[in-house]
Amino acid sequence: MPAPPPWRFRCYVSEDGTDEIRAWYDDLQALEIQEKFLSRLRALRQLPLNEWRCPLFRWLRGDAHGLGEIRFKAARVQQRPLGFHGPGSDVFTLLFPATERSDRFVPRNATELALRRKAEVEKDANTRSKPFWLFGDS
Amino acid sequence: MQTPDQSHSGSLAIPDRGFLIELTNDERRAGFVADHVRTRLALLIRALREQRGWSQAQLGHRLGKPQSVVSRAEDPDYKLSLQTLFEIAAAFQLPLYVDMPNWDEWFRLMEDMSSRNLRRRSFDIVHLSTLRNQATQTLPLTPGTIIGEAMQTQPQLPMPAQAPTPINKSHNMGNVIYDNSDVRVLRVSLTPYAAPLYSWYAGADGRMSNVR
Numbered sequence: 001m002p003a004p005p006p007w008r009f010r011c012y013v014s015e016d017g018t019d020e021i022r023a024w025y026d027d028l029q030a031l032e033i034q035e036k037f038l039s040r041l042r043a044l045r046q047l048p049l050n051e052w053r054c055p056l057f058r059w060l061r062g063d064a065h066g067l068g069e070i071r072f073k074a075a076r077v078q079q080r081p082l083g084f085h086g087p088g089s090d091v092f093t094l095l096f097p098a099t100e101r102s103d104r105f106v107p108r109n110a111t112e113l114a115l116r117r118k119a120e121v122e123k124d125a126n127t128r129s130k131p132f133w134l135f136g137d138s
Numbered sequence: 139m140q141t142p143d144q145s146h147s148g149s150l151a152i153p154d155r156g157f158l159i160e161l162t163n164d165e166r167r168a169g170f171v172a173d174h175v176r177t178r179l180a181l182l183i184r185a186l187r188e189q190r191g192w193s194q195a196q197l198g199h200r201l202g203k204p205q206s207v208v209s210r211a212e213d214p215d216y217k218l219s220l221q222t223l224f225e226i227a228a229a230f231q232l233p234l235y236v237d238m239p240n241w242d243e244w245f246r247l248m249e250d251m252s253s254r255n256l257r258r259r260s261f262d263i264v265h266l267s268t269l270r271n272q273a274t275q276t277l278p279l280t281p282g283t284i285i286g287e288a289m290q291t292q293p294q295l296p297m298p299a300q301a302p303t304p305i306n307k308s309h310n311m312g313n314v315i316y317d318n319s320d321v322r323v324l325r326v327s328l329t330p331y332a333a334p335l336y337s338w339y340a341g342a343d344g345r346m347s348n349v350r
Contacts, residue, residue, distance in 0.1 A: 031163070035166050035170045036169070040173075040177065042174065043251050046251060047251060047252050051253060055180065055212065055213050056181075
């Protein structure tokens, strides 16, 4: 039986053309966040969809339905990069680099921002998202 | 320094050049490796537990530890000790293997962390004996190939599925040979199929003999 096809990751691009995930990654002061972010993306990349679950990942419910969070702790902070499954059946688009403190997202409106970005990507995936820059995905 | 390569062929398990450039930073590379190994171990422990239909509490019971220990072991952010890993491996009746491989091999080993790829079979002497028997039948035979190391005669060792082969049937190449007096062949050196077979075996008295 062949291995499952790898996921492709894409990143949200703002109106001015900035890859917001890359900008966040490049600005990180703590290497540990970069290390774990890269590690978890590579791990998730080969997992079938039904294995995108805790402790690596969690789908959100309620008002944030449709979003998922990549979960890891780095620099003593619960990191929660948010994204969604799409556009395309093998694509996960990273939308917003949230964190979590005391069971609440930081910033508090992280899921609203992510949902807004998700809508923008769904409307125009070619200009409002681009492939994750480190995996060579197209 | 020249080091032995695992393979000279390409591998798609090796990340894209852009990713590799990220790993040129020593600290980031070390942190990435540490988290990736911990992630794989966490997923491995969960996959093995679920494969056996055990709850975290049930695995904890086998370890003689509370469920919280298993929960932490399945969390990639938790730093598991080597001793705990040995204990968990023993609870699954699995061996533990620690290595510092070449990078291409490491990327290959780390590539697929899906539960399907992490299923393992607990120690099973019948299965292992069968595999060994099959291996001796299918090994590429080159002069001087040694297909087995000496092992002590174990009366409880199950016989292979097929009928025991008399030890003097030297044309039956590659079999782990059992003779009719329950003598176990310990080492077999093989020549190519068309050439004569030399078998070394030990009798129950421990003497090494040679038959052609």
